[in-house]
Amino acid sequence: MEWTNIIFAVIVFAVLGGAIGALLAIASRVFAVPRNEKAEEITEVLPGANCGGCGYSGCAALAEAIATGKAKPNSCTVGGSEVAEKVAAIMGIEAEHTVRMRAQVMCSGTKDHSKQKYDYQGITDCQSAMQLGGGSRLCPNGCLGLGTCVSKCPFGAIEVRDGVAFVDYNKCQGCGVCVAACPKHIIKLIPFNAKHWVGCMSVEKGALTRTYCDVGCIGCRICEKNCEAGAIKIDGFLASIDYDKCTGCDVCISKCPRKIIWSGTTQARNPVIKL
Amino acid sequence: MTNILLLMFSAIFIENFIFSKFYGCCPFLGVSEKPDTALGMGMAVTFVMTVSSAATYGVYQILAMFGLEYLKTIAFILVIAGLVQFIEMFLRRFIPALYSSLGIFLPLITTNCAVLGAALVNIQNGHTFLESIAFGFSAAIGFTMAIVIFAGVRVRLRGANPPKCFKGMPLALITAGLIAMAFLGFSGMSIG
Structure with missing residues (x-):
């Protein structure tokens, strides 16, 4: 190899590199996008x-x-x-008041409490199960427990326990991705420090709900009558709590015959909310 | 004309970059989780590979003038990297819609071996300027087809319930191997 080869190589690459560099430098000026x-x-x-x-x-x-x-x-x-x-x-404007939210799966029907229509052995995905007669669970508003929300949650805050999805409040950021992902629409965003909630979404008549599940809301109105703050309303055979009015007195929890009003601060079923 | 059509058919099916040459396996496995993103990646590769095939042809002619053919690999890497940067800036300024749809895929393929591979194969096979562009374009179409097919299969795999040791990448690799074997059927065809 002659030494001129090396010189040529150096020159050609220097020119090539310089040309590309100059081209990019000019381009970055010419094509500059005004940034906000x-x-x-x-x-x-x-x-x-x-x-x-x-x-x-x-x-x-x-x-x-x-x-x-x-x-x-x-x-x-x-x-x-x-x-x-x-x-x-x-x-440079005034912020509107925002409340930190958390996701809550409104279903208490773990495997031993609720009935199945059939034995589902398909793809472990709630959307797929929905194609087969609305899922294997008898209750049309019950958690299918196949974990579509688990895979969608960007914070790894949801897991399925005994056939029902649970949200770890301390990981949940309240983004609402799971709410949109749930084909049964049984995940709700509630205020982070909401003390109580009704763990059921069944709007069927009480007698029908009883056939689905041992822990479904039957609309018996006992909680509504006993709530001193007037925070609980029955709407279509389903109790719902007005979180602004709820004082966290725990009366509804002890009175509910189906044991489906839950507390985030006292009971061990869900991870305790750190307020 | 028939010559170029045969070249394109061969680049798409018989010598598919992924299934028979095993170029560009990194994006093939990395960006094939969803068909949409796979298609985005494929489009970006198609765009860059076509343009870079033309550019590297010119660069090779310059190198050949000085007898520096042995440095083509380094020169191509340099040119392709610069070209992708340039295209990215150009698109962001003038075609923002295309820029946002190609998104992060453009810078990702700066050092994609499929793009470099296309440039080197062009030289190896002594393609003319037109043939180079046709080959680059159709090889990229083959890449796009492969990655979209694979993404479609992976969507179905996600719902499958394989033994734990096969979950994720192992199963993806096995599937890719099976598709590659299916594509082996094309190599029985002799063209030209």
Whole structure:
């Protein structure tokens, strides 16, 4: 090999590299996209989990939407009021009050309490099970326990125990992805510090609910009558709690004949909420 | 003309980049969880591979002028990386819709071996300029087809209940092997 070869190689590559470098440098100037500074600041403040709970593809997309006024500063459910305030400060507007939420699976029908229509052995996915007569569970509003919400949860906060999905409140960020994923629509977002909730979504008549499940709400109105704060209402044979009115007195828990009003602070069935 | 059509058919099916040459297995396994993202990746590869086939053809002519053919691999890596960066900036400025749909896939394929492979195969087989572009484009179409087929299979695999030791990647690899064996059927065809 002659030494000129080496010189040529060096020169050619130097020119090639220099040309590409110069091209990119010019391109970065010519093709520069005006960036939204506010959007970048907001992206810094957002949690960065990219969970998609806000309905945008990620935190950067939400920041862009907030900066251009398409979304509200409190659109991030995960960040809660803290983030909402920071975002509002960047945008120079007053933050609306936000309440931290958590997901709650409104079903108490574990395997030994509820009846099955048939033995489901298909794909372990609630959507697939729904195709087969609405799932194997007799109750049309019961948790199928196949874990579609578990796989969708970006925070790993849900697990299936005894055929019913459970949310670990200390991991749940209240993004609401599971609420949208559940084909039975039995996951609800409730205020993080809601003390009590009714662990059932059955709106059928009491007698019918009894045939489905040992722990379904039969609409007996005992909780409604006994609630001193007037926070419980029966609507279509299903009790529901107004979380703003609930004082957490525990009376409904002790009175409920079906034992399906649960407390996040006292009972061991679910992980205890750290308030 | 028939020559180019035969070349394209052969690049898509008989010498499929993934199933018979095993180029670009990294994105094939990494970005094939969902058919949508697989299609996005395939589109990005198609775009880049077609353009880079043309660009590397030119670069090779320059190298050949100075008798530096032995340095083609390094030169191609340099050119392709620069080209992808340039395309990315260009798209972001002028075609934001395409930019956001190709998204993160563009920078990912900067160092994709399928793109480099297409450039090197072009040189190896002595393709002309037109043939190079046709080969790059159709090899990428073959890649897209392979990755979309595989993503479709993986969607079904996700719901399957295999033994624990097969869950995830092992099963994906076995499946990829089975599809590759099916594609072996095409190599029995002799064209041209």
